[in-house]
Amino acid sequence: xxxxxxxxxxxxxxxxxxxxxxxxxxxxxxxxxxxxxxxxxxxxxxxxxxxxxxxxxxxxxxxxxxxxxxxxxxxxxxxxxxxxxxxxxxxxxxxxxxxxxxxxxxxxxxxxxxxxxxxxxxxxxxxxxxxxxxxxxxxxxxxxxxxx
Numbered sequence: 001x002x003x004x005x006x007x008x009x010x011x012x013x014x015x016x017x018x019x020x021x022x023x024x025x026x027x028x029x030x031x032x033x034x035x036x037x038x039x040x041x042x043x044x045x046x047x048x049x050x051x052x053x054x055x056x057x058x059x060x061x062x063x064x065x066x067x068x069x070x071x072x073x074x075x076x077x078x079x080x081x082x083x084x085x086x087x088x089x090x091x092x093x094x095x096x097x098x099x100x101x102x103x104x105x106x107x108x109x110x111x112x113x114x115x116x117x118x119x120x121x122x123x124x125x126x127x128x129x130x131x132x133x134x135x136x137x138x139x140x141x142x143x144x145x146x147x148x
Contacts, residue, residue, distance in 0.1 A: 019107050032110070071083065075118075103134075
């Protein structure tokens with residue numbers, strides 16, 4: 001599926017916006033900068049930056065010679081950085097899993113509980129973190145975080 005990187009980039013842009021809007025609705029958003037970067041014709045970089053609490057996506061373009069893939073680096077300055085690579089060999093399934101992971105991660109980032117999320121990922125791992133929260137919704141109730 002040549003040009004699959006375009007769908008991934010559009011998904012990331014939309015999901016970043018949705019996570020930020022949800023956090024604003026809750027009144028608990030964290031201010032972060034979205035810094036696009038492009039290097040050669042090899043990949044597009046998207047950096048979400050907030051005082052050392054960063055998420056860095058690199059979307060490597062699909063070409064006639066290579067498939068698209070995405071790397072994601074998660075940092076908070078207190079815990080071990082997490083580095084993940086998403087391949088899309090089974091496009092439908094792999095893209096679905098990527099979408100779930102990104103939505104869970106961005107929701108925790110945008111709502112301002114990133115350090116807590118990184119601490120939990122350090123203990124249980126990224127895969128288990130995503131599994132734990134993929135079917136839960138973050139809700140603020142009387143200034144208290146609740147998962148439904």
